Amino acid sequence: MKRLLSLFVFVITLSNISVSAGEDRPIPPDQLPSKVKMFLNTHFPKEPIALAKMEKEFLSTEYKIYLVGGNKIEFGKDLEWKEIDCEYTEVPESVVPKKINEFIRINYPGKKIVQIEKKDKKRKRYEVELDNSMEIQFDANFSVVDIDY
Numbered sequence: 001m002k003r004l005l006s007l008f009v010f011v012i013t014l015s016n017i018s019v020s021a022g023e024d025r026p027i028p029p030d031q032l033p034s035k036v037k038m039f040l041n042t043h044f045p046k047e048p049i050a051l052a053k054m055e056k057e058f059l060s061t062e063y064k065i066y067l068v069g070g071n072k073i074e075f076g077k078d079l080e081w082k083e084i085d086c087e088y089t090e091v092p093e094s095v096v097p098k099k100i101n102e103f104i105r106i107n108y109p110g111k112k113i114v115q116i117e118k119k120d121k122k123r124k125r126y127e128v129e130l131d132n133s134m135e136i137q138f139d140a141n142f143s144v145v146d147i148d149y
Contacts, residue, residue: 023056035079036063043092047071083117090131091116099142100126108134 029037029049040049047067055062060077067073074083084091090112093101104113111130119125124140137146 023054025054027052027054032063032065033079036065036075039075039081040065040073043095044071044073081118083115085115087114090114091128096128097126097142100128100138103136103138103142103144104128104130 029052032040032052040047044067047069049065050068051066053064053066055064057077062077062082063075063079065073065075070086070088072083072085073081076082081095084095091114096113096116100113100116104111108130111132111134113128114131115129117127119127119137125145126138126142127135128138129135133149135146135148136144139145
């Protein structure tokens with residue numbers, strides 16, 4: 001009987017875990033972690049939040065923020081930004097690593113970075129998209145490793 005009861009408890013617990021994993025729901029902006037709010041206030045001070053979503057996975061929580069101007073910022077479980085998409089404007093220079101900004105300014109004058117993403121789990125690579133749809137990948141030393149036109 002104890003085995004049967006233990007098995008029943010295990011199955012119920014497992015089903016509750018699988019139901020809660022993958023939860024994706026909107027949250028009020030005031031419930032965002034302070035680190036996320038500070039990032040938004042620093043780099044997007046004049047853009048109100050249109051929608052904040054919390055995505056709960058089995059062992060982590062991530063956030064997606066949609067701003068009124070159309071910009072989208074994704075934060076990983078470490079609350080660091082993973083991707084910034086500024087389709088209608090440009091990614092703030094204050095977010096882009098200095099060496100990437102310099103490379104774009106020298107090699108693509110007049111072009112704007114409209115999207116930036118930290119690649120791979122350790123986020124040692126960056127990929128930027130320019131306003132002419134060109135995509136450039138940089139390694140951990142900010143050397144160009146790929147360009148897609």
